Amino acid sequence: MNEVNKNDYYVLNWFDKAKEDYFKLDGEQIIFVDKALNRIKIMGMEAGQQLYGKLHNCRKLKNRKKGLRIVFKEGDSSKNIDIIDIIVIGKRKDDEVYLEAEKRLNDKI
Template sequence: MYQLEWTQYSKEDYDNLDGSQKIFVDKALNRIISVGMAAGQPLSGNLSHCNKLKNRKMGLRVVFREAEGKLQIIQIVAIGKRDKDEIYKIAEKRLD
């Protein structure tokens, strides 16, 4: 079982979601807690150390990574819509 670690920005992302979006994200977070980095699909490029879980219908992505130097802790980096890869650009900025 894994623990989640929120960044200030990812918590704000979550708080800004509507009810149906939070339901998807809550399910995604439970999956991450259960299987850690085995959840979702690996990303590439500057986010190659991150994975994503997505909901195509809503267009939402949850971007997460293993917290640096901490075993069994998964850090939520960003939550939002893909919209022209915007969520991935935001995630890259947050990790710089």
């Protein structure tokens, strides 16, 4: 079995609804999201900006022009595999994306 080391990419674990978010995006949005996800795979929890309040253990990557946000957190890592959970992908509109992230995290508990 191959051993994974710290120099390898992070593994992305998608919340089911985050997958649905992704498939609702248009072509231009998908280009941004794919680039952002690649950045998360490479940088892990060093990518993006720290969130606060109830989402203090999460980070976000954003595209101001498109109004998109990707909210993610460190997942349950085991067997030397670093996992990042993709919680939600959406527009910031009235903090909707952050409220949805809180809801999804609470539902997972």
